[in-house]
Amino acid sequence: MPNHTREPSLTDVAARAGVSPTTVSRVLNNRGYLSQHTKDRVAQAIDELQYRPNQIARSLLGQRTRTVGVIVPTVALPFFGEIAAGVERALATRGYRTLLCNSMGRTEAEREYLDQLRGNRVDGVISGAHNDSIPEYATTQLPVVTIDRELAPHIPNVRADNRAGGRLATELLLNRGSRRPVLFTSTSSTRNLREAGYREVLSEAGIEPLVVTVNFHTPEPERSRQIHAALDQHAAAIDAVFATDDLMAGTVLEWARRAGRRVPDDLRVIGFDGTEAVRRAMPWLSTVQQPIAALCETAVQRLLGLIDSGPSNGPESAVPPAELPVTLIEGATT
Template sequence: MIVTIRDIAEKVGVSVTTVSRVLNNRGYLSDGLKKRVHEAMEEMNYQPNEVARSLSRKKSNILGLIIPDISHPFFAQMTKHMEYYAYKHGYKLMLCNSLLDKKKEKEYIDLLRASQVDGIIMGSHTMSVKEYLSIKLPLVTLDRQISESIPYISSDNYRGGSLATQLLLRKNCNKIAYLSGNLQLNMLAKQRHDAFVRQAKGKGVEYIVKQTDMNGFQYKKYENLVRELFQEHPDIDGVFASSDMLALQVVRECRRLGKSVPDQVKVVGYDGIQIGGTEDLTTIAQPIKEMGRLAVQHLLQQIAGEETPLETILPVKLLEKGTT
């Protein structure tokens, strides 16, 4: 049986309006009355209707977050930081996992709007610009520039690609490869590829580019992609992978083939995630914590009617470790 606000009022012996004022902390109420109402709520296991409350006060204190895949460590760690900063400012996070499915993403946006969220952070981007602009809610995107009018936060992808490729070239690699997600997707991460190609061409070094299909977060496909790379180009001696997860798969494949890392093959990843296996991985570290903090901050600024930067590009850092 669902306990209502009327049930609480009858138990305490006050009006429904009084209980509502206690719930919303409005007007003067004695501490004794507040205590009695809260004790009755706990005893009867009363769960407030957050949607109804948000409608009454025109604010839900809930932020929506749509990401491509929560199982990917980069998005998992980013979500952790965003939840921390949102909660610190009195907000809760409603998490949606799109899996890069356009239909699913649209359904989640409809759900978030129906749930009266105060704003949305988008880490997934499968729909048209027109559809995003029609959301009519404060919006911030992560590592995706959907429109010139929608604020986005990103690491310096081009600089990161340059640092990774320059390192491989300094280590005298003669044939290098770039592994990435699908380059047809409209993502700022494509700048890592652009920087790789420019650096390789500039030094006249032979290079290979291999990419996943549109479902870029399926780890079994990482294994196939890396295996194909070494089958087709056994003389590869340097690899820049666009994520640490891809880079770890390169290291595993080298071990399987009996190739020594870093003596025969040097490997650089991208992200700077913290999971087992990355302790010795050379990588381009994104400021994941700061990206999460700013995503929440910029969204809250929009909610408050304040101006926020349309473009926020944060510096990356080369962490050279044992794989180079």
């Protein structure tokens, strides 16, 4: 019988289950063929003894810690909060723990977190942060998967079909009668696929695009002040706004209320993301909804596949992004 004055050991579990310590280790690490009867006996012994494997010791032996690092800008933003929660749920169902890191939009903070995660010997990393110039990702031996972020050709990127979403939003505004829709987005570049969809639709309609950038890392109330100032500047010229996140769309609606612009008669507004939190707060907002649960599930599947097979670095192993379909939700704002 084990000594109950100390934590039970793997040897205690083996004795209770009537198997060898090696068999217990194989069950814990899911290695090799084992009968269901043996797995059940070991599981029952673990439960009876309340045995907790020493994760640090296992990592030092080169075994898995069954821990994954998740890096996001901040869970205070609804989209990233729901991404973090969804990834954690998907990992937990597979017996993995999550170490959550908020980069707060700072490149140096993300680099420090990545170094800490390596030090904690996590099995892999899922990154949804939006910082640039982090070369460590391209060289790390850790399996890495990103959500809505391009890091390196060999790092799998799971994202919504942003270009199609940009097209859907812009087409809806034009179909509702708008002829001067402005795009509000975080950064304007060829990598911004929501912007690309917006520009494509306007080009096909012979309409000149108007793009305003307000970085989503800008803290409140400065972010709202910049959005209001840009709307004041272009008020006379625009009749619709496509905001590439719902919080920005909400700020546009607040400006419209203050400016006496009737929505949707004088100004049509559509956002992007469609998180549960914002849908509850603003159920009337038209938006392009991302499949958040599917994004999380796909990212976890991709990462665990890399953990099982080992990452492959280099441009020769470039992998195309996994793009998941979006859903157009029309509300009272269009």
